[in-house]
Amino acid sequence: xxxxxxxxxxxxxxxxxxxxxxxxxxxxxxxxxxxxxxxxxxxxxxxxxxxxxxxxxxxxxxxxxxxxxxxxxxxxxxxxxxxxxxxxxxxxxxxxxxxxxxxxxxxxxxxxxxxxxxxxxxxxxxxxxxxxxxxxxxxxxxxxxxxxxxxxxxxxxxxxxxxxxxxxxxxxxxxxxxxxxxxxxxxxxxxxxxxxxxxxxxxxxxxxxxxxxxxxxxxxxxxxxxxxxxxxxxxxxxxxxxxxxxxxxxxxxxxxxxxxxxxxxxxxxxxxxxxxxxxx
Ligand code: NAP
Numbered sequence: 001x002x003x004x005x006x007x008x009x010x011x012x013x014x015x016x017x018x019x020x021x022x023x024x025x026x027x028x029x030x031x032x033x034x035x036x037x038x039x040x041x042x043x044x045x046x047x048x049x050x051x052x053x054x055x056x057x058x059x060x061x062x063x064x065x066x067x068x069x070x071x072x073x074x075x076x077x078x079x080x081x082x083x084x085x086x087x088x089x090x091x092x093x094x095x096x097x098x099x100x101x102x103x104x105x106x107x108x109x110x111x112x113x114x115x116x117x118x119x120x121x122x123x124x125x126x127x128x129x130x131x132x133x134x135x136x137x138x139x140x141x142x143x144x145x146x147x148x149x150x151x152x153x154x155x156x157x158x159x160x161x162x163x164x165x166x167x168x169x170x171x172x173x174x175x176x177x178x179x180x181x182x183x184x185x186x187x188x189x190x191x192x193x194x195x196x197x198x199x200x201x202x203x204x205x206x207x208x209x210x211x212x213x214x215x216x217x218x219x220x221x222x223x224x225x226x227x228x229x230x231x232x233x234x235x236x237x238x239x240x241x242x243x244x245x246x247x248x249x250x251x252x253x254x255x256x257x258x259x260x261x262x263x264x265x266x267x268x269x270x271x272x273x274x275x276x277x278x279x280x
Pocket of ligand 1: 041136159160161162163164165166183185186187190203204205206209224225226227256257260261
């Protein structure tokens with residue numbers, strides 16, 4: 001059995017399905033990505049989004065600012081909200097500390113909120129109403145589905161409670177009747193909790209923090225971490241040490257990332273449909 005979850009292969013399948021939808025849309029879809037500051041992980045995410053958009057015939061605009069005042073950034077977003085040629089807006093997180101992240105996210109029209117981070121979309125997810133779901137969380141649910149993981153009644157431990165990954169996953173996994181344990185940097189006895197996991201999801205941003213001593217035999221490990229050190233990418237999990245003990249694992253490169261990118265396109269299509277059904 002192949003234990004390594006091949007995110008690139010999964011991406012190809014989803015991409016084919018989504019390409020048909022893109023080709024069936026009479027207008028050109030357009031994604032605008034905003035990045036402030038130099039974050040090496042964000043640079044990688046942006047590059048892969050550019051490539052995917054090019055391959056799929058989607059227009060892409062990249063607005064990168066080394067420095068921008070919060071009010072100016074919000075004005076930029078408001079312009080994009082009102083630009084009919086723009087289908088979706090994605091702000092790469094984290095933003096630098098001098099910018100109020102919440103204010104920036106809330107400035108994105110929920111009709112253009114590709115990453116599903118506005119209160120409107122978070123509220124819809126929380127209340128079980130269809131909306132835009134954060135791409136990384138969506139990709140993890142799809143990975144678990146593709147390996148035929150029946151989540152009902154099993155223990156899923158999530159390490160990291162960010163709004164992009166951990167928080168939306170809690171709700172998505174509860175909806176599938178999993179028993180969910182959420183951990184963060186203040187969690188006591190982390191190993192004791194992660195050892196209960198049938199599925200362990202790690203999104204903390206610390207190079208190879210989790211190793212084989214954190215899991216029970218046969219656990220499924222989803223490593224979300226992207227840590228760029230000296231131009232090399234490391235996960236939050238120590239892949240080499242864990243592969244023997246787990247039943248499935250995502251590799252640090254070609255794991256969760258490729259599917260997350262394809263979910264951006266999925267959400268862009270959803271936004272197009274929303275804009276055209278609701279606004280016209
Ligand atoms: P984030 O916003 O920085 O949140 C990190 C979370 O991890 C926080 O909840 C933090 O706890 C927790 N944490 C940090 N150190 C911990 C520790 N030693 N033990 C337990 N919990 C710990 O991170 P994020 O945006 O979710 O990103 C996490 C990682 O995933 C990063 O490497 C990022 O680049 C990567 N990522 C990858 C993708 C992809 O598609 N592959 C997408 C998004 C993010 P507190 O809440 O207590 O601070």
